[in-house]
Amino acid sequence: MAVHALSVLVLVPALWSWTGVVLCVAGIHVFGQTITMGYHRLLAHRSFTTPLWFEHLLVIGAMCCLEDSPARWIATHRMHHAHSDEEQDPHSPLVTFLWGHLGWLFVRNQATHQSGNYHRYARDVLGDPLYMWIEKHPQCPFWIYLAQCALYAVAGFAAALLWTDATGAALFAASVVVWGVVLRTVLVWHITWSVNSLTHLFGYRNYETEEHSQNNWIVALVAAGEGWHNNHHADPSCCSLQHRWWELDLTYWEIRVLSMVGLASDITPRRSVRAANRGTVRGSAPRRQHDGQVGSIDAAVAVDVGGTSRA
Ligand SMILES: [Zn+2]
Ligand SMILES: [Zn+2]
Numbered sequence: 001m002a003v004h005a006l007s008v009l010v011l012v013p014a015l016w017s018w019t020g021v022v023l024c025v026a027g028i029h030v031f032g033q034t035i036t037m038g039y040h041r042l043l044a045h046r047s048f049t050t051p052l053w054f055e056h057l058l059v060i061g062a063m064c065c066l067e068d069s070p071a072r073w074i075a076t077h078r079m080h081h082a083h084s085d086e087e088q089d090p091h092s093p094l095v096t097f098l099w100g101h102l103g104w105l106f107v108r109n110q111a112t113h114q115s116g117n118y119h120r121y122a123r124d125v126l127g128d129p130l131y132m133w134i135e136k137h138p139q140c141p142f143w144i145y146l147a148q149c150a151l152y153a154v155a156g157f158a159a160a161l162l163w164t165d166a167t168g169a170a171l172f173a174a175s176v177v178v179w180g181v182v183l184r185t186v187l188v189w190h191i192t193w194s195v196n197s198l199t200h201l202f203g204y205r206n207y208e209t210e211e212h213s214q215n216n217w218i219v220a221l222v223a224a225g226e227g228w229h230n231n232h233h234a235d236p237s238c239c240s241l242q243h244r245w246w247e248l249d250l251t252y253w254e255i256r257v258l259s260m261v262g263l264a265s266d267i268t269p270r271r272s273v274r275a276a277n278r279g280t281v282r283g284s285a286p287r288r289q290h291d292g293q294v295g296s297i298d299a300a301v302a303v304d305v306g307g308t309s310r311a
Contacts, residue, residue, distance in 0.1 A: 020179025
């Protein structure tokens with residue numbers, strides 16, 4: 001809430017600058033991808049792999065978004081997949097839209113936050129010494145966020161001294177922080193939360209999954225492909241959420257670009273391709289025919305981190 005309140009400072013004319021606006025817009029994509037690509041597709045679903053240094057860089061970037069520590073974010077998301085739109089779902093919008101969007105963040109749900117859940121749903125994440133260290137130091141995300149603000153402020157102040165005096169530089173630095181960090185944080189929050197709320201309420205479905213996930217093109221547009229949420233629930237392990245040619249999944253294509261420079265590998269293909277690669281078709285009964293392919297549903301498979309059935 002404090003960050004929401006601080007973001008109102010963008011309305012102060014003295015704190016406006018084109019640099020701040022550009023940093024905000026660019027930051028929505030760059031930092032948003034640390035959540036989408038880093039927390040979601042890489043850590044929560046292991047839909048591709050990347051060198052450890054790059055994974056840690058993505059995680060540090062994700063913590064600059066002040067959403068949650070890696071183990072908690074991933075555990076919460078895997079709980080969502082395992083119990084989508086059921087009582088144990090941490091953020092189903094079927095309760096109310098506001099609950100699914102942000103209300104769940106303000107109520108400490110004991111069922112969600114019991115430590116056993118983190119070990120069950122994020123055991124692999126906690127196996128990384130860095131992520132375990134972060135869990136043992138709960139103030140860590142806060143300090144990383146503050147360090148980010150300081151970095152933006154110092155860089156903005158130093159750069160502005162090239163063309164203005166100290167007062168002007170201080171205002172420029174404040175502008176860079178307010179637009180480039182604070183407002184960006186709020187907007188990335190709402191984009192992430194829209195995937196939880198809007199895409200379980202509004203859109204269309206390619207697959208008759210056992211929850212209310214929808215494909216929502218507006219969310220897909222602002223969240224770099226994450227809005228194709230029904231596609232994602234139908235095949236959570238698949239790196240691409242683009243199941244029809246026009247359902248553009250920008251994140252997937254960026255991961256493909258990363259693979260060309262050696263920063264992404266083991267990109268998980270669609271279930272039909274995985275089944276063909278194994279030489280056998282397994283899973284639940286085929287559902288709706290779609291683009292010449294058969295979609296089958298085993299949404300919880302990808303999130304069972306008990307070491308048995310991550311597809
Ligand atoms: Zn969902
Ligand atoms: Zn997911």
